[in-house]
Amino acid sequence: MPDLIVSFTKMEGAENDFIVVDNRFFHFTDAELQTLARRWCPRRRGVGADGVLALHPSTSNSAQGDAEDPASPTPSPDFRMRYVNADGSMATMCGNGARCLARFAADAGLGSPQQDYTRLTFETDAGRYTADVPDTPEAPVRLWVPEPSRYQARISPDTASTAGFDWHQVWSGTEHIVAFTDSEAALSEAPLETLAPPLRHDNAFAPEGTNVNLAAVLNEHTVRMRTYEKGVEAETAACGTGVLAVVAIALKQEQITPPATIHTPGGTFQSGPAADGAPPALWYLDGPARTVYQGTLAWTP
Known part of the structure; x- marks a missing residue:
């Protein structure tokens, strides 16, 4: 042919x-x-x-x-x-x-x-x-x-004891877990490339697996984050659904106040609940x- x-x-x-x-x-x-x-x-x-x-x-x-x-x-x-x-x-x-x-x-x-x-x-x-x-x-x-859903705080995957973080789960169009570091420096230094694969394949997230995010809250409106994406099987420069997941969990924990600006290695996003008026959906991602x-x-x- x-x-x-x-x-x-x-x-x-x-x-x-x-x-x-x-x-x-x-x-x-x-x-x-x-x-x-x-x-x-x-x-x-x-x-x-x-x-x-x-x-x-x-x-x-x-x-x-x-x-x-x-x-x-x-x-x-x-x-x-x-x-x-x-x-x-x-x-x-x-x-x-x-x-x-x-x-x-x-x-x-x-x-x-x-x-x-x-x-x-x-x-x-x-x-x-x-x-x-x-x-x-x-x-x-x-x-x-839509507003991220299926939130679960402090989940207990089999690999959590070796990860050293409190992991939280949310659905933002696909599967994500999120943990927060103590500082921006700790976020930069975290070995995501070795930390994420066992979590991504953990039995707690079978059969779909999960994306793995680390984030640091810089101030009440600003977060920096990194994402290991399933399917790519590597850290990526940015992940839109990961941004939504991080913002959703940070809001749940009252760590930030919308509107939120999220910095990723590849670029900057704004996200959060929609403002007043009649928007087409409950949240937005710019x-x-x-x-x-x-x-x-x-x-x-």
Whole structure:
């Protein structure tokens, strides 16, 4: 069978980087997207990325979804997002990926144009989300999200005794655990690359596993954090759902007051409960979403 020439867009959100494919035209199956991710995401043998984002046509015409405010009607979704980690595993949600794919979709003409931004509603395996994409390419994209849930304080995974931290669990579109260090210096010095893998695979989080976050509260409005991402199996420059998890737990523990600014190695985010008015969802996540370049690759099944 001859090679298929696949056009793709490389995007990044706070250095969390992605290969973006418009699957309305290529019709890759999930299995093919998983193969594509394993083949193209390696840094020295492929394009290099933390995962693959695929824009699918919407599969639903219903006007309500899990990630929307149940009190307000919502439009039919503009597209469906599928996300595959670099190791080929499917993920329910990716906050940075969602913002990047929303900008990609807006650039492709999807969504509802407003005065100075485009609003998009889209489906994910974690529910339905809304994003506001500014007309200015450098401006941060706002992702409206449900309030993080399934909070559990001071969980007791098998590896906790060797970790030396109090771990807290929360769902922010995918699985996360969070611990806080005593200082910014302690956060920088923590051996996350050796600390995280046993926790990521701990039986307490089977079968999905969990992402692992360390954070330091700098003041009542500011947090610095690091994330080890499952599926990438390494520390990444940023993680959008990890930002949501850290803010949610810091608020639960009354360590911060919204609005919150979160610094990651790759960039800065703002997040927290929505302000007054009638927003599309209960929380928001603001952060960068940028097109890096476009290219083509030959695909052989």
